[in-house]
Amino acid sequence: MxxxxxxxxxxxxxxxxxxxxxxxxxxxxxxxxxxxxxxxxxxxxxxxxxxxxxxxxxxxxxxxxxxxDLESRLRELAGEYWAGLHYSLVAQSRIWVEMLKGFQSVRSRAIAAAKICSP
Missing domain, CATH: 3.40.630.30 (Gcn5-related N-acetyltransferase (GNAT))
Incomplete structure (x- = not known):
């Protein structure tokens, strides 16, 4: 590790x-x-x-x-559920971060282009 x-x-x-x-x-x-x-x-x-x-x-x-027993089986089931939920949330947050980076890049280029074109 x-x-x-x-x-x-x-x-x-x-x-x-x-x-x-x-x-x-x-x-x-x-x-x-x-x-x-x-x-x-x-x-x-x-x-x-x-x-x-x-x-x-x-x-x-x-x-x-x-x-x-029932408790051990439910603990394992709950652990699997929360692990899957956590994985999904992390994956979705990465997608959102990349999308926001893309928007920021487009915004920065638009601002730079506007400065060049303004009198």
Whole structure:
């Protein structure tokens, strides 16, 4: 992950999202393999209850997942809905920004042309 994006909780949220999805798909144990030097990933796993075992230069983390229930399924569904809504809003805002840039460019050229043509 880019250094500027570290420390904002993105990795933890991705871990939680993966665990929730795995739980709802019937996975009983979430297993993560990471380099032992990847302290950030191992801290994320430990913070969320995973047991970490080190094997030389690699580590494995195991998290026993509870069975899926109505709440976990609704949380995943709501997360998907909000993610889709967020994506759509960001995409629409980019379109509007580009359109406004185009209008500004046309406006600037019109003003420059008017200055040239005025007596």
């Amino acid at each position: 880019a250094p500027s994006l570290r420390g904002h909780g993105i990795g933890g949220r991705l871990y939680e999202r993966a665990a929730l999805h795995a739980r709802n798909e019937g996975v009983e144990v979430l297993q993560i393999q990471a380099l032992a030097e990847n302290a950030a990933m191992l801290a994320i796993a430990r913070k969320r209850g995973a047991t970490v075992h080190r094997h030389g230069s690699e580590s494995e983390a195991y998290l026993k997942l509870p069975r899926a």
